[in-house]
Amino acid sequence: MNALRTFAVAGRRLNFRAAAEELHVSQGAVAQQIRLLEQHLGQALFTRLPRGVALTSRGAIYHAEVSRAFDILRDATGQLNESDDSLTISVTPTFAAKLLIQSLPSLNTAFPGIKIRTIATVEVIDFDRDQVDIAVRETCPPFPAAHEAQLLFRQDFILVGSPHLLNDLPLPLTSDTVRNLPLLHDSYEHWQTYFRTTDRLPGPVFNQISLAIDAALAGQGLAIVSRAFVQSDLNAGRLIDAGSAGGASVRDYYLVRKKSQRARPMLDVVWSWCLDTFSEG
Numbered sequence: 164m165n166a167l168r169t170f171a172v173a174g175r176r177l178n179f180r181a182a183a184e185e186l187h188v189s190q191g192a193v194a195q196q197i198r199l200l201e202q203h204l205g206q207a208l209f210t211r212l213p214r215g216v217a218l219t220s221r222g223a224i225y226h227a228e229v230s231r232a233f234d235i236l237r238d239a240t241g242q243l244n245e246s247d248d249s250l251t252i253s254v255t256p257t258f259a260a261k262l263l264i265q266s267l268p269s270l271n272t273a274f275p276g277i278k279i280r281t282i283a284t285v286e287v288i289d290f291d292r293d294q295v296d297i298a299v300r301e302t303c304p305p306f307p308a309a310h311e312a313q314l315l316f317r318q319d320f321i322l323v324g325s326p327h328l329l330n331d332l333p334l335p336l337t338s339d340t341v342r343n344l345p346l347l348h349d350s351y352e353h354w355q356t357y358f359r360t361t362d363r364l365p366g367p368v369f370n371q372i373s374l375a376i377d378a379a380l381a382g383q384g385l386a387i388v389s390r391a392f393v394q395s396d397l398n399a400g401r402l403i404d405a406g407s408a409g410g411a412s413v414r415d416y417y418l419v420r421k422k423s424q425r426a427r428p429m430l431d432v433v434w435s436w437c438l439d440t441f442s443e444g
Contacts, residue, residue, distance in 0.1 A: 169196035174226035178215040254299040259283040260373040290421040316443035318412040322405035325382040335406025345384035353387035
């Protein structure tokens with residue numbers, strides 16, 4: 164099975180290095196599995212090229228059938244998982260912390276029989292390999308033909324700070340006023356864009372947007388964030404909208420799933436709930 168799995172991936176990627184990265188093994192391990200399979204079958208499946216490989220004519224026919232067999236196994240596993248009323252959602256860490264977690268009680272109330280497993284990551288996913296049913300990602304079109312995607316919300320970047328930090332400062336803040344306030348950074352370098360500079364700016368740097376938001380809530384500084392992630396804090400008065408951060412993002416938040424030929428009622432229910440709950444429309 165390891166050799167067949169390796170062959171299926173290598174035949175799709177036509178590159179042993181790319182196959183190794185997808186399978187999380189060494190390139191040598193991929194080559195060894197292919198060599199064992201070719202020895203077992205008594206014929207070559209690949210033609211080695213200067214860059215990558217190509218399937219032989221018989222190898223291409225065999226690859227189509229092996230891939231179809233793995234599709235059947237994945238569908239069978241999917242049906243088994245559905246009967247267990249479980250579903251996996253992969254979301255970015257900030258989406259999980261600021262939107263999904265606080266909304267899950269309403270999903271559990273509306274559909275008490277559904278078991279939701281949440282994976283918080285920004286990594287690109289393979290729906291089959293990672294056994295993910297629905298994903299929320301900060302991305303942009305075009306999308307692969309095998310995927311269905313729906314826009315959840317466009318990013319509207321604003322300056323936010325706690326009432327304690329901003330006190331009675333006139334709003335919206337001017338750039339001169341902002342320069343005199345402590346700045347909170349994340350990995351997106353929004354402040355460099357705001358001030359139109361490539362220079363390093365003072366202030367702590369967080370690897371997650373949610374951490375910068377938490378620091379802003381604690382009164383530690385001013386942050387630039389997407390409005391959707393702080394709307395509840397703005398409504399409750401825990402944060403203050405200090406003005407637009409300017410600029411337009413080419414990446415917005417989308418709901419994504421793999422297209423399927425068979426009906427998946429439970430998946431459709433959660434998909435619709437996500438659209439109703441998180442879509443700006």
